Amino acid sequence: MTVVPTGHHVYPGRGGPGSPRLLAGLAGRHTGGRQVGLHEHERLFGPLPLPLPPERRGGNGASEQRAASRLIDLVERSGLTGRGGAGFPAGRKLRSVAAGRGKAVVVANGSEGEPASHKDRLLLRRAPHLVLDGISLAAFAVGATEAYLVVHGDDGRLVASLLGAVQARKVAGLDQVAINVVGIEHRYVASEQTAIVQWINGGPGLPTFAPPRTHERGVGGRPTAVNNVETLAHIALIARYGSDWFRQAGTPDAPGTALATVTGAITRPGVYEIELGTPIGDLVMRAGGPTEYPQAVLVGGYFGTWLPADVARQARLSGSALRSVRAAMGAGILVVLPESSCGLAETARVVRYLANQGAGQCGPCVFGLPALAKALAALVYRGGSGDGVDQIASLIPLIERRGACRHPDGATQLAASALTAFRDDARMHDLYGPCSGVRRPSLLPIPGAGLAR
16 A cells, blocks of 8 residues: 555644644645655744744753743644553643653553554655654653654664664754664564553563553653654644644644555545544545445554444544544554455454464463454354354453453454444354355454464
8 A cells, every 4th residue: 555645634724624633734646655865854844833932952951941831732732642552631641740759751552463553654754854853752741851752663764764864963953862762573462652662671562561650650660751653743843833823724623634544345545634523524525435335444453443334434533422422443444344355264364364473471462362363264264163263252241351461452352342333244144154254354454364264
């Protein structure tokens, strides 16, 4: 899939109605798909808006503390929530780290573990300085003395381009705190914030037990603010244009915009910047509409929820609206499933992948997820037993809420939603065996290998 930004938005941006925010300057042909350099970035957005001039930075005086507190106030008033999946209020996270004991650390999470997501890579490849501005501002807000930008280490081109962007800022003397680019292993659970902290600390990229939370004790045992790179890019714009400007888009309880990766049976798959509260049906049509009649939409990625097409069409992309249909936006992933595909087969492939990606630190990962993957595969590819659905349904409560991290719960959420969204198909598989859709190529990307039947 070619990931492309779009300029087709319906909210008031800094350039007037229809203007993009995070993707400003990327939709035009003048960028040619390349990185927006520092000088062009400053032409688009202006200089880094640190609250104090260079000659007054670097101390621990009252004026710097007041300026940092005002910046956090601004982020809190904006209503910005995390764009990495959890949706935690960004200002509250900054304030809790700023109030911690000891010198703080800021970590930007750009590892993007979701195979169906491309938004973070788009930002980092095309608009890295917006993210780096956000890192610098977050570091100022919490009084950090260290900052890290974490991406997949096997993406050598991305790492090299980010190192170049950081060097350009160093030459220009922009950032008060040096930003370290760190490559992490390419593994699903490695993108979880405690796994990232453990990796920076020299350990494996696996989740750790909590508490303590990372805002209490993270990198080097110090208070650590871990934010998704899109969240930090929003902070860079809020610091420039204000909280009222940010709230001009979205809804009162879900202000602002977000990046969404739209894939599957869609005419123009790609990354779209949307106003929160946009109906899924509107976004699908903005992406050119479906290429086949849709039967369902996967919302939120591999820890997400299958929604029947008629439900998804009306559902709005915001936290509260999606909760009403038992879904969540997650990292902003939408996958349109056509009628000719088998949603159960897609789910079985993903659950097998997730079972192989577990941390291996607790029973639900070591035993529960492989058992769930086996049961799903039996229903999808063999069927005919009459008790396959019941077996899957009985496994789910034995796994969920019992793991050391959220990984098992994400997999069970996906499986449970599939049994609901594809209830009739599941019963047909159970009674009569596989449907014709199981022979279709996988719609959802599975890194490395497919599902062994």
